Amino acid sequence: MSINTYYTLGKSGLRVSRLALGTMTFGTEWGWGADEETARQLFNTYTEAGGNFIDTADLYTNGTSESWLGKFIYERNLRDRTVIATKFTYNAEPGNPNAGGNGRKNILRAVEGSLKRLGTDYIDLYILHTWDTITPAEEVMRTLNDLVRSGKVRHVGLSDTPAWYAARSQTLAEWRGYEPISTLQLEYSLVERNIEREFIDLGQALGMGVMVWSPLASGLLSGKYKPSEGGSTGEGRLETVKGVSNPAFQKFSDRNWKIVAELEKVAQELDRSMAQVAVNWTANRPGIASVIIGATRLSQLEDNLKALDFTIPAELCDRLESVSRPEAQFPYSFFGDEIQGMIHGGVAVGQQPIGYAPERSIQSTGAGVA
Ligand SMILES: NC(=O)c1ccc[n+]([C@@H]2O[C@H](COP(=O)([O-])OP(=O)(O)OC[C@H]3O[C@@H](n4cnc5c(N)ncnc54)[C@H](OP(=O)(O)O)[C@@H]3O)[C@@H](O)[C@H]2O)c1
Numbered sequence: 001m002s003i004n005t006y007y008t009l010g011k012s013g014l015r016v017s018r019l020a021l022g023t024m025t026f027g028t029e030w031g032w033g034a035d036e037e038t039a040r041q042l043f044n045t046y047t048e049a050g051g052n053f054i055d056t057a058d059l060y061t062n063g064t065s066e067s068w069l070g071k072f073i074y075e076r077n078l079r080d081r082t083v084i085a086t087k088f089t090y091n092a093e094p095g096n097p098n099a100g101g102n103g104r105k106n107i108l109r110a111v112e113g114s115l116k117r118l119g120t121d122y123i124d125l126y127i128l129h130t131w132d133t134i135t136p137a138e139e140v141m142r143t144l145n146d147l148v149r150s151g152k153v154r155h156v157g158l159s160d161t162p163a164w165y166a167a168r169s170q171t172l173a174e175w176r177g178y179e180p181i182s183t184l185q186l187e188y189s190l191v192e193r194n195i196e197r198e199f200i201d202l203g204q205a206l207g208m209g210v211m212v213w214s215p216l217a218s219g220l221l222s223g224k225y226k227p228s229e230g231g232s233t234g235e236g237r238l239e240t241v242k243g244v245s246n247p248a249f250q251k252f253s254d255r256n257w258k259i260v261a262e263l264e265k266v267a268q269e270l271d272r273s274m275a276q277v278a279v280n281w282t283a284n285r286p287g288i289a290s291v292i293i294g295a296t297r298l299s300q301l302e303d304n305l306k307a308l309d310f311t312i313p314a315e316l317c318d319r320l321e322s323v324s325r326p327e328a329q330f331p332y333s334f335f336g337d338e339i340q341g342m343i344h345g346g347v348a349v350g351q352q353p354i355g356y357a358p359e360r361s362i363q364s365t366g367a368g369v370a
Pocket residue numbers: 021022023024025032055056129159160185186212213214215216217218219220222224235236237238275276292293294295296297299300301303304
């Protein structure tokens with residue numbers, strides 16, 4: 001599988017690379033990004049390798065990420081070849097609650113800003129960045145549909161929402177004839193596997209391609225942070241953000257150090273970098289449509305772009321899976337073999353003939369089968 005093999009996203013006809021390029025590091029405003037020349041090199045290297053899927057947001061580096069991305073696309077005349085994903089939600093004017101959130105007023109404000117900074121008249125994939133806890137799904141979906149009808153947006157997505165909200169939004173789209181949600185953008189990596197409880201099934205059942213962020217857990221899975229030194233490196237994002245309360249940056253824990261240690265051993269056995277193995281593992285998990293890779297240096301991107309060039313043997317995959325397996329939690333703990341055996345009378349149910357392609361099948365229960 002190489003970067004210039006393209007797949008359709010969700011149930012849409014939009015062709016995207018399995019590895020997307022994240023541009024949250026385009027700009028130095030946040031203290032852990034890249035300067036303009038480095039960002040340009042990252043963009044040029046990714047697109048020259050055949051990548052076509054680039055993720056940004058109006059939030060990132062106070063708008064610099066979108067502005068530079070628009071500039072780099074223009075310099076290389078790549079607008080038609082590039083799939084631009086950008087996002088709205090975060091507030092742009094302190095004190096004005098309607099300059100943020102997912103209400104119609106803010107979405108219509110935000111889209112104009114993104115179009116301007118990106119220097120384009122349409123966005124390929126417009127994504128709600130984070131659930132604001134209050135705006136009804138009806139309002140979000142109606143507004144996104146209006147943007148598609150106006151020609152300013154081609155496809156739509158959701159990021160960082162509860163599963164029930166995404167399910168309701170997609171069902172509304174289906175029943176009201178709105179533009180369906182093509183992607184769910186969520187955090188996923190060896191150390192953050194909670195989306196396996198619900199979102200993977202959700203994406204597959206309702207046709208939303210899961211594109212995942214922070215596959216290296218903000219750099220932790222590159223192996224640069226050492227538990228013996230309390231995670232200190234003297235450099236790198238997780239060093240810079242120490243003390244910040246953003247939950248995405250809380251990566252130093254005994255559980256995670258065990259995962260890092262196993263990853264290091266597996267990477268040595270494969271003679272690959274830890275980052276490549278971590279991205280490869282993430283990309284090849286069930287139901288993952290695309291992985292967004294990020295970098296602050298060209299050498300990092302060059303490393304990560306090789307992540308799909310090899311196969312992790314099943315035995316090594318199993319070791320990574322078992323060290324990082326999330327704890328069972330209710331109600332998901334009720335959907336396993338034992339309880340299902342009680343439901344299905346110990347009979348294997350749901351085995352469909354080859355070619356039947358149901359949206360979801362019930363797996364063999366095991367328990368009680370003669
Ligand atoms: N929807 C959302 O809420 C959301 C949230 C976060 C991110 N995103 C998107 O996802 C993209 C990727 O997220 P991320 O940047 O957090 O991804 P990540 O892969 O977890 O972290 C990338 C960082 O790890 C370090 N790194 C990367 N490759 C490396 C390598 N080969 N060797 C050593 N260090 C390496 C670099 O940081 P240092 O050089 O600083 O160590 C780099 O900036 C973002 O750009 C953004 O587009 C979306």
